[in-house]
Amino acid sequence: MGSKQMTEMLKGTLEGIVLAILAGQPAYGYEITARLRDQGFAEIAEGTVYALLVRIEQRGLVDVAKVPSEKGPPRKVYSLNAQGRTELEEFWKTWSFLAERIEQLHRTDAAPQDTATTEAGE
Amino acid sequence: MGSKQMTEMLKGTLEGIVLAILAGQPAYGYEITARLRDQGFAEIAEGTVYALLVRIEQRGLVDVAKVPSEKGPPRKVYSLNAQGRTELEEFWKTWSFLAERIEQLHRTDAAPQDTATTEAGE
DNA sequence: TACCGGTACATAGCAACACTGAATACCAAA
DNA sequence: TTTGGTATTCAGTGTTGCTATGTACCGGTA
Numbered sequence: 261m262g263s264k265q266m267t268e269m270l271k272g273t274l275e276g277i278v279l280a281i282l283a284g285q286p287a288y289g290y291e292i293t294a295r296l297r298d299q300g301f302a303e304i305a306e307g308t309v310y311a312l313l314v315r316i317e318q319r320g321l322v323d324v325a326k327v328p329s330e331k332g333p334p335r336k337v338y339s340l341n342a343q344g345r346t347e348l349e350e351f352w353k354t355w356s357f358l359a360e361r362i363e364q365l366h367r368t369d370a371a372p373q374d375t376a377t378t379e380a381g382e
Numbered sequence: 383m384g385s386k387q388m389t390e391m392l393k394g395t396l397e398g399i400v401l402a403i404l405a406g407q408p409a410y411g412y413e414i415t416a417r418l419r420d421q422g423f424a425e426i427a428e429g430t431v432y433a434l435l436v437r438i439e440q441r442g443l444v445d446v447a448k449v450p451s452e453k454g455p456p457r458k459v460y461s462l463n464a465q466g467r468t469e470l471e472e473f474w475k476t477w478s479f480l481a482e483r484i485e486q487l488h489r490t491d492a493a494p495q496d497t498a499t500t501e502a503g504e
Numbered sequence: 505t506a507c508c509g510g511t512a513c514a515t516a517g518c519a520a521c522a523c524t525g526a527a528t529a530c531c532a533a534a
Numbered sequence: 535t536t537t538g539g540t541a542t543t544c545a546g547t548g549t550t551g552c553t554a555t556g557t558a559c560c561g562g563t564a
Contacts, residue, residue: 265394265476268549271521272390273484280487290541299483308522310542315521332530332540352488354387359481361421362395365402366474390520393550412512430551432513437550454511454559511559517552524547534537 262303274304276351278312279340282322283348286339289313313338321347384425396426398473400434401462404444405470408461411435435460443469 281292293309313336316322321344325337340348403414415431435458438444443466447459462470 263472263476264549265398265472266480267522268394268397269476269480271393271550272387273480274522275390276387277484277487280484280491283491288541299486300479301483303523305523305525306541307524307526307543311522311544314543329530329540331532333528333542334530335541348491350385351387354385354391355484355488357422358388358391358395359485361423362399362402362477363481364421365399366477369402369405369470386520389551393521396551410512411514425552427552427554428513429515429553429555433515433551436514451512451559453561455513455557456559457512505564507564508562510561512557514557515555517554519550519552521550522548524545526544528541528543530540532537532539534535 266303270304273355274308275312275316276348276355277301278309279316279321279344279348279351282338282340283345286325286337288327288335288337290335316344319347388425392426395477396430397434397438398470398477399423400431401438401443401466401470401473404460404462405467408447408459410449410457410459412457438466441469 277296278292281287281295287295289306289310292313293304293306296304296309313322317324317338321341322338323341325339327335327337329335399418400414403409403417409417411432412428414435415426415428418426418431435444439446439460443463444460445463447461449457449459451457
């Protein structure tokens, strides 16, 4: 992965992904990056996650607590607040709206396609 | 809709949407815009579509034919070529990868949440 | 004729976002 | 001391969709 397509597709969705992760439980940047990697997003740069966290903090979607770490500099633990949960709900609505229409296009335009295409194989 | 979230989410997906439309049959810009509106994307600006068409043409994903119109200036009819079909397949792969993980997050993090209606809504 | 509205395309300037690459800081083990 | 894992930050870049505007073609109408 790590394609340009993925990079562009993550715009707008990565924020929702992180909010959803934080909805499960508070977390700090380094941890979120690691969790994203575990979930298959191997190519998301650390700097991207930190910049995103700064943004959602400035927009008041999360509360922040500085917690000392045994292994390095202090962690900034982010937790979703009420405004963040509202934003997350909005995200799911927007996502569902878009996903429904795209899936419909997928079905429609994949219909003439079967297993192996005969014409113009590539 | 027309939210800022939707604007960001369309980045990276709108191109795929248009490619999918063109996979069905050739079309020109004004027509594509109209079709998008029919499919619920009421807020997509005309200029956005035209700019996108310029881009995918320059990247060699489509062939173009100028066709006279009875009602206005000549139409630029775009048709998906082999390279465009390859790009569309890539798009579906990237989309599926992303959609699967986001849907999983949706299931996971929507579990403790309860909105107005019961959670077993569907 | 002059004007309006629908059709059809194009573009300059802007805002938002993810990525690259580098720097900083803390600590433990080699 | 140096290496490596932990943890955060930031300047600069490229891509994208939106706004706003302009151009062009045509039929109908006052």
